[in-house]
Amino acid sequence: MKKIFLSKESVSKEEKNINLDERKMIRAQLEKLMALSSRDFAHYQISLDPIKGKIPKDEKVEIIENSILCGKEEAKKLRNQFGDLEVSEIAKNLGIIIEHNAKQSALDFVYFGFFETPNNIFIFDSNIKQAEALLEELNMNDFPVDFKDVVLAHEIFHFIEEENKSLYTNTRKIKLWSLGKIYTHKSKLRCTGEIAAMSFARTLLNLNLNPSILDYIFVAAFDFEKADELFRRIIKSTI
Ligand SMILES: [Zn+2]
Secondary structure, eight states: OEEESSOSOOOOOSOOOOOHHHHHHHHHHHHHHHTOOHHHHHHHHHHHOTTGGGSOGGGHHHHHHHHHHHHHHHHHHHHHHHTTOOHHHHHHHTTOEEEEESOOOSOSSOOSEEEETTTEEEEEHHHHHHHHHHHHHTTOTTOSOOHHHHHHHHHHHHHHHHHOTTSHHHHOEEEEEEETTTEEEEEEOSHHHHHHHHHHHHHHTTOSSOTTHHHHHHHHTTOHHHHHHHHHHHHHHHO
16 A cells, blocks of 8 residues: 655656746745644645545544644654654664665656555655755755655654554544444545644654645645645635
């Protein structure tokens, strides 16, 4: 089973030089996104869930709060266990095998990293580099986040989820349909794990912003128009 880091965004892989107006706009949009809270981004994650329509409105706040808490607590456990150890070292200690892929075969969307059961994390270095290059182009070298660490931390959470079936993100289910009183069909949500993975990365790396913002930067590095659409979608989901 594959879990992807980036929301399924099909972006063109051609390298494009962005013009001055686009640069200004990306910077302005980035600044707006940097001001959003983890709860704002959680609403966006819910909006991406394939079964979002089945989530009762009055349960959303509980889902958001518990998913954020779940990620936070798992990160704290690792920090208690491993102290200040680097993320890649923590991964090794957990028995995770990290593979760095320089090139990506032709796929219709860009990967930055993914987790594959039971214990493999794939990191796409050149795609991450392209996102870092965008920040350089925007003169935002002081952006307070190491992309590779975020991608890795996010995927470590998916590993933990796979190992511990009693985690909130695994047990929180939504009723899809029922057959009278005899049978109720329930399903896991995708958004719980995604909200928690970002909250986990934020706590583990001690970041002062929600790393979900990387979704936008990663898309902007490849396709400005798609990034603009994504920006609007994120903002809309927070209203
Ligand atoms: Zn994920």
